[in-house]
Amino acid sequence: MATTQENTALIDHHLSMVGKLIVNAANCDLLMYNAFRIISGCEGGIANAIYFSSESFNAKKSFIIRILKVNDDPIEREILERIISATKTANNQRNELSHSLLQVTGEENKLRGLNARRQGQLGTPMTGPFLDGLLKLSCQAHIAALVAYQELCLKRGIPPSINHE
Numbered sequence: 001m002a003t004t005q006e007n008t009a010l011i012d013h014h015l016s017m018v019g020k021l022i023v024n025a026a027n028c029d030l031l032m033y034n035a036f037r038i039i040s041g042c043e044g045g046i047a048n049a050i051y052f053s054s055e056s057f058n059a060k061k062s063f064i065i066r067i068l069k070v071n072d073d074p075i076e077r078e079i080l081e082r083i084i085s086a087t088k089t090a091n092n093q094r095n096e097l098s099h100s101l102l103q104v105t106g107e108e109n110k111l112r113g114l115n116a117r118r119q120g121q122l123g124t125p126m127t128g129p130f131l132d133g134l135l136k137l138s139c140q141a142h143i144a145a146l147v148a149y150q151e152l153c154l155k156r157g158i159p160p161s162i163n164h165e
Helices: 004-040 044-051 057-071 074-098 128-156
Strands: 100-105 110-115
Touching: 004 044, 004 057, 004 074, 004 100, 004 128, 044 057, 057 074, 074 100, 074 110, 074 128
Parallel strands: none
Antiparallel strands: 100 110
């Protein structure tokens, strides 16, 4: 049976992980935006207006895929597919925690994350290893997106700077 002190420590760990996962997902989205900017040839303000016209990952992905079809460069397609995949992974880890409600359940007094999108399911047990595993996947995704973005910049002969304007 988990104690109140153990559950409090897990809740603190959970909150810390939510913040870290949000940052990793935002960083991946920023890398995807910068890749969009490069392949579209749009200046900052125009690229920003187009890319951020939707908060939906699928809409942003769709913009990129349409541009890749027009550009018809298989190397850039492969690079962008890695950035998209990494961004999706980072977002999935973020969603796992940020859309969950914490609840102490059962006689064991264990902490579970209940996701409204998964109605009827018992809920994911919140443990230190589970939370650390989400962060590990998120960090790996961020690194993969960054490496792919650097490859795109190298291919294009431009510095791998990252902008948000």
